[in-house]
Amino acid sequence: MNAILVLNDGTVFAGESIGAPGRTLGEVVFDTTMVGYQQCLTDPSFKAQILTFTYPLIGNYGSNAEDFESGRCQAAGIVVRELCEEPSNFRSGRPLGVFLKEHGVVGIAGVDTRALTRRLRTVGVMMGAISTDETPAEVLRRINDNPGYGEMDLVELVSTPEPYEWLPKDRAPDVSPSPRAGRGIGGGVPTGPRIVAIDYGIRESILKNLHRLGCRTIVMPCRATADQVLEEKPDGVVLSPGPGDPKRLTHAVEMVQNLLGKAPIFGICLGNQLLGHALGGTTFKLKFGHRGGNHPVKDHTTGRVRITSQNHGYAVDPASIEGSGATVTQINLNDGTVEGLDHADLRAFSIQYHAEASPGPQDSRGIFKQFIDRIREPNRWSDIAPEVW
Numbered sequence: 001m002n003a004i005l006v007l008n009d010g011t012v013f014a015g016e017s018i019g020a021p022g023r024t025l026g027e028v029v030f031d032t033t034m035v036g037y038q039q040c041l042t043d044p045s046f047k048a049q050i051l052t053f054t055y056p057l058i059g060n061y062g063s064n065a066e067d068f069e070s071g072r073c074q075a076a077g078i079v080v081r082e083l084c085e086e087p088s089n090f091r092s093g094r095p096l097g098v099f100l101k102e103h104g105v106v107g108i109a110g111v112d113t114r115a116l117t118r119r120l121r122t123v124g125v126m127m128g129a130i131s132t133d134e135t136p137a138e139v140l141r142r143i144n145d146n147p148g149y150g151e152m153d154l155v156e157l158v159s160t161p162e163p164y165e166w167l168p169k170d171r172a173p174d175v176s177p178s179p180r181a182g183r184g185i186g187g188g189v190p191t192g193p194r195i196v197a198i199d200y201g202i203r204e205s206i207l208k209n210l211h212r213l214g215c216r217t218i219v220m221p222c223r224a225t226a227d228q229v230l231e232e233k234p235d236g237v238v239l240s241p242g243p244g245d246p247k248r249l250t251h252a253v254e255m256v257q258n259l260l261g262k263a264p265i266f267g268i269c270l271g272n273q274l275l276g277h278a279l280g281g282t283t284f285k286l287k288f289g290h291r292g293g294n295h296p297v298k299d300h301t302t303g304r305v306r307i308t309s310q311n312h313g314y315a316v317d318p319a320s321i322e323g324s325g326a327t328v329t330q331i332n333l334n335d336g337t338v339e340g341l342d343h344a345d346l347r348a349f350s351i352q353y354h355a356e357a358s359p360g361p362q363d364s365r366g367i368f369k370q371f372i373d374r375i376r377e378p379n380r381w382s383d384i385a386p387e388v389w
Helices: 037-041 096-102 113-123 136-145 154-158 204-212 226-231 250-259 270-278 367-376
Strands: 002-007 012-019 023-031 049-053 077-079 106-109 126-131 194-198 216-220 236-239 265-268 283-299 305-316 327-332 338-343 348-351
Touching (some): 002 106, 012 077, 012 096, 023 077, 023 283, 037 049, 037 096, 049 113, 049 126, 126 136, 226 250, 236 270, 250 270, 265 270, 270 283, 270 305, 270 338, 283 338, 305 338, 348 367
Parallel strands (some): 023 049, 077 106, 194 216, 194 236, 236 265, 265 348
Antiparallel strands (some): 002 012, 002 126, 012 106, 023 126, 283 305, 283 327, 327 338, 338 348
């Protein structure tokens, strides 16, 4: 079955339908990871986005029940150069094409993804649509008739509706996951630090990393108030990643502001941006975002550079937090944007990249331990050396 991808500037790419037939609409973005396509597709930060993979062959190791970052596919669509229909991997449960059909994901293969990526890098990310049953003119009309996702609170669409305690549960290899259960890492109820994680689109790998450090983690909805968080008597609070424009999340910014100084805070990705807003700063939209597993970040506190996994379209304006008491601790070496904040007096710090980095690189996983170390030794908030990073 034929398919077309149309961008809102009128650019058309023809190809072959993969996944579910039909139509989809979203912001067209590109990701440079070579592996981890299933984690990307199920990452809530890709909500309402059509995901283009720059690596030319996708699907060569199939799909499985363990590599979910949430309970369902979140991406609005997928664009690839070539889809592998006969995967070879001992963990594979089904081919990626079958996985896409089962989850209702509309996709297209046979696209010159290099040309598409160059277009997005030159013009910037833009709205687009994939269709198996429309002409290019009809698709373009549908895109222009749609106001886009700029006015939507995408976090509301991916957050948990109610609080829950996250516990790992073993599952059979070919069973789709529950959005509220861990899988395959064993263990009972932990007795370590009590962590409240605010779900703006939390990745399951974050919860697994906290569990491995012995944390007891309570996941709360995106509209939880500071009072509700403090009622849980947390030793620390994690602000999760998530989709959309942080400027729209005024309720989340207010919650963080009311929480500052009352509990240790660790923000990840969107959580970094929310902390920036809570400190009086602003954010801006990047031309084509940071999405992939090859982003170099320099840590000013150690002088070390690590390759990081990232997925975001917004960044904190460093000039906007001057005078707030916060320090920019890390920067992206590609474009100089903010990759980390630290406010020692308020016991809050954050990173723009994904320390859980599922599937990788895993250079920065030690930051979870640093958070726990800061909780346990509050008098050394500023000078705990992150030698385990």
